[in-house]
Amino acid sequence: MKIALDPTPFHHSHSLLEFPRVVADLGYKYMQMTPHADFIPFYNHPKADDELVGQLKKASKDAGIEIASVLPVLRWSGPDEDAREAAVRYWKRAIQITVDLGVGTMNTEFSGRPEKAEESERAFYRSMEELLPIIEREGIDLLIDPHPDDFVEEGLAAIRVIRGLNSKNVGLVYVASHSFHMKDAPLDIMRAAGDKLRLVHVADTMDHHASHGLRYITNPPGNPVRVHQHLKIGDGDVNWDEFFGGLKEIGFLDRDDTVMVSSVFAEDDNAEDVSRYQLDTMKQYVQKVNA
Numbered sequence: 001m002k003i004a005l006d007p008t009p010f011h012h013s014h015s016l017l018e019f020p021r022v023v024a025d026l027g028y029k030y031m032q033m034t035p036h037a038d039f040i041p042f043y044n045h046p047k048a049d050d051e052l053v054g055q056l057k058k059a060s061k062d063a064g065i066e067i068a069s070v071l072p073v074l075r076w077s078g079p080d081e082d083a084r085e086a087a088v089r090y091w092k093r094a095i096q097i098t099v100d101l102g103v104g105t106m107n108t109e110f111s112g113r114p115e116k117a118e119e120s121e122r123a124f125y126r127s128m129e130e131l132l133p134i135i136e137r138e139g140i141d142l143l144i145d146p147h148p149d150d151f152v153e154e155g156l157a158a159i160r161v162i163r164g165l166n167s168k169n170v171g172l173v174y175v176a177s178h179s180f181h182m183k184d185a186p187l188d189i190m191r192a193a194g195d196k197l198r199l200v201h202v203a204d205t206m207d208h209h210a211s212h213g214l215r216y217i218t219n220p221p222g223n224p225v226r227v228h229q230h231l232k233i234g235d236g237d238v239n240w241d242e243f244f245g246g247l248k249e250i251g252f253l254d255r256d257d258t259v260m261v262s263s264v265f266a267e268d269d270n271a272e273d274v275s276r277y278q279l280d281t282m283k284q285y286v287q288k289v290n291a
Contacts, residue, residue, distance in 0.1 A: 004030035004068040006263040009271035020063035030068035069105040070098045077112030077124035107143040112151030120151030143199045145173035148181040148226035155182035155189030171196040177205035190246040201263040204236030230265040248289040
């Protein structure tokens with residue numbers, strides 16, 4: 001298993017090519033590349049040319065770290081056909097960038113719209129008809145997160161959609177801070193996913209269902225909003241013994257094709273200390289369940 005840092009908290013304080021050194025200085029050996037204006041921005045065409053990709057690859061090598069995964073977020077499941085077709089084009093460039101970086105893992109979100117779940121699912125499979133042959137040809141491991149406000153948000157439902165692709169190259173991302181949106185119990189999701197679960201994001205969150213649904217109040221009542229946080233371990237309601245114990249049970253911690261990513265986004269003003277805390281705490285939990 002690779003333990004990686006998501007450098008999103010450093011997007012406004014460091015340039016893209018400084019990320020590898022930042023990650024190394026914080027004690028990590030791996031980095032996850034998430035959406036960035038100079039790399040693969042949210043929902044739009046990748047902005048990194050071959051020269052910049054080469055510079056990022058060199059900067060990672062010079063810092064002594066590896067890029068464990070590349071995370072694009074694009075509208076490949078959108079019910080708007082023009083946006084979906086554009087997203088497929090963007091995906092092709094994102095895949096090429098990933099290959100050129102020498103990275104074998106990509107993770108992403110289902111996207112689409114929950115109020116148009118049937119139309120979005122059709123769009124998702126339509127996009128994958130074109131993208132999956134490329135993904136399989138390049139040997140990419142594509143892992144997908146049922147993100148709050150996607151067309152599929154529930155854990156077991158996400159596994160069914162992935163299974164429908166009938167490809168060993170596609171698997172699941174479990175984001176701990178999305179736990180209270182996924183309906184199903186974490187252990188049930190992990191057990192059902194098995195070796196399809198190959199990447200997890202480690203961040204805490206509050207249970208928005210707590211206090212009989214009144215922990216968070218939006219006005220007017222009934223707003224179709226999804227509330228969650230990306231807090232450091234221990235600042236929310238995630239059961240971390242269950243989380244790490246489940247990963248141990250399904251063999252996630254013992255495999256060489258799995259990635260565990262620290263993805264705390266709530267404390268930019270204290271990002272260095274939080275990143276170090278996350279690394280130490282993740283290692284302690286892994287040691288605990290392996291004892």
